Amino acid sequence: MIESITKTSALSGMNGLDSLSSSFSTKGLTAEGTTPGTATGETFMAALNNMAAQAAGDLKQAEQTSFDGLMGKANTREVVDAVMQAEQSLQTAIAFRDKIVNAYLDITKMQI
Known part of the structure; x- marks a missing residue:
């Protein structure tokens, strides 16, 4: 019976994180439009992109571990560790979204 379970993604409807991470781009930024913070380290867009990608990766890993x-x-x-990590990542992403x-x-x- 377990072998008959098809491996359809339970998170297929949650493509928001993937689209969120792919929607951030640095188009339009020029050398004159940069701030001192962007010249010295990671940009805010890159940090958000990394956070979204990490959250999506954690969710996919938890799903795979659950199937395993x-x-x-x-x-x-x-399984519990993977699901707890995914839940923590998702709660962090939701908190960032709410703040934004x-x-x-x-x-x-x-x-004005």
């Missing part, structure tokens, strides 16, 4: 647990290839501890949305709403409420 169903098939008897992974023990319960490995709140900042955007605050900016739109400002009077």
Whole structure:
């Protein structure tokens, strides 16, 4: 019965993280438009891109480990650890999203 489980992604509907990480780009940035912080290290866009990619990777790893647990290839501890890591990454991504949305709403409420 376990062998008949098809390996369809439970997270296939959550392509938002993948599209979020691919939507960040550095087009339009020129040498004159850079700030001192961008010349010395990682940009904010790159940090968000890395965070989104890491969260998506954690979710995919947890899903794979869960399938392995169903098939008897992974023990319960490995499955729980992977799911807990994915949950933590997802909660972090949600917190960042909420902060960005709140900042955007605050900016739109400002009077010019």
